[in-house]
Amino acid sequence: MSILSTLVDPTSGTAIIDGNDVRHKKHEIRQLLGFLPQDFGLYPVLTAYETLDYMALLCSLHDPIARRERIEGLLARMNLTAVKDRPVGGFSGGMRQRVGLAQALLNSPKLLIVDEPTAGLDPEERIRVRSLLAELSGERVILLSTHLIEDVQAVADRVGILHKGRLRYVGDIPGMLATVQGKVWEIEARPEELNELRGKYLETGLLRAGNLLKIRVAADRVDHPKVRSIEPNLEDAYIWLMREPEATAS
């Protein structure tokens, strides 16, 4: 994310964004980029409007009328108009995140990079931010980094899975589900069987059903008297792909 957002130079290799090499064309990339980092702050004494105006000026949006219209539009879109004159220092985490998203969109970026945008938010704010991202995704390329599968389901057309710097999967969501199709099982077992089953199979979920456990596993084959094949979801696919030693590309 830092390399793509031109903040860190690659130690090897490169990345090309809209024909611009991140090693040599940083200024050009910054002009077409919107970036919402995972860990970011805002100047607490500035209001939401002032914060966006400051950021818009940093983007060299010189025309005052166009700048004001852009900011007002984004404030309305982020549902922040009512609080635009309040210092952001008093904002909740979700409101700050929406200001962060607005600042990333000021220059109408071709590429919007958002890093863990819903981390640490309460469910209501998480849904709101996720909906905004889904809405924005029709207008531009969004590169979203997240550990939350719900975020991916809501927003992503294409998914890449990185593990320890290695790309485990690149493709669309149906393709990702296809990697684990026919390999997801639900085992109805007694609690004392749990450790043994965990040793044999890759667990992707666990539910209690009375005195029994419903253990969800991903495996090519399962040898158990009370097992049935079930439809995979993205969490199953994610855990399966993270386990696989080789990358699966489509």
Place this chain on the structure above:
Amino acid sequence: MSNQSQSAGFTTWLLLFKYELLTGLRTAAWRGIALAALLYGLSLGHVDGTGCGVTALDAGETGCRLFALVTAVWMSLAAVRDTATRTRVIVQSRPQRSETLASLRFTGAFVQALGLLAALFVGAALARIIGGSGLLQVGAFVPQFIRASGVCLFSAALSFALASLSESPIAGLLGGLYSLLVLAGKEYLARLYDPAPVQNLSAYVAVSLFILMLTMRFSAARRRGSSPPPLLAVPGALLSLAAAILLFTNIARSGHDPHIRLNPTLELMAAQDTQAGARAAGFLFPDQHGNPTSLADYPGKVLVIALLSPHDVDTGSMLTALNALQKKYGARGVQVVGVCLSEDNSAAPALAIGEGLVFPLVTDWGTSSVPEKLAMSPLAGAYRATALPSVAVTDRRRRIIDIVRGASVTDGRSVTDLVEQALKAEPNWQ
């Protein structure tokens, strides 16, 4: 670049500057320090008499020393603000020149620091106005504010550069430490190393600009591949460095400082020896208006030659007494000539304007802070001024009648007695 886009760029810079200012001015820290500065200024102005000169000098000294340190701390924190507030990523990923970002941050924070300095001066001036000073006398604060601003600029540039390049406010505090070293180490540091004397200020402004240009250049390098490259930094650094070398060389060549250079003219002054009955030692120094002044300008007059330090607690009351003496006896051929022993050339004008002096107050530019009183200036040595103030009264042929030293000068009575004695012996003046 077209004129229109240049104009738009400048307008954008001004708007960004406004936000840089607001980020500091709205903080409780800035408001608290400003209030403390205002109260401290009010306390500085709480002195006897109705003049402003002594208070203006005190405010100037406080600005050059204490506020240079405050400025260093403030600028160090401002330099690393984006790290502390975690705004660095969203600011640095913007398509904005690195030198623009650095110049904005510096200018915004420095103007905030100047605001704190202004609060000190406003407090001091208010106190003097309440004490009865006239608006003309309050004018003495202006050059002292400019002088202190120059020193703070140097402190700001040094601390901002160190803090922003090392990304640590502690490194920036070295800028403040420098000020403290100068303050504590006046006995062994040459005057050239001190930015506070007004005659050194232009050189230190050039050094400050040089440091800032380097900071802008290296902040672009640290941001990795910022393009387009900086416009001002390299030529600006070269120009300011050349100016600084030129100005420092000029100060070293034309000044008088035992650590650097002895001036032949001042050595001639030192070779004189003044005691009762002998001819008063001559000198040629600039007065408060910058006009060269010597004792030869007052032939046939009874001279009252007062050697004083602007930092003595009784300076204000002594100047008031000497002013009254000049007004009372001037028409009878008495001339008071003050000699201000200060390392700072702005002290005499500040005292003269602030105290409303009607006699010339010259600056002894040979003054240097050394432990031995006799060596503090060649002229003071010639007058055997083992204590300040020292006031020599002459007859009409410039022969010393007596020299009054130390605290007994302050009330002016002993000096008046000597003047009366001289006038009685030679009442006629042509």
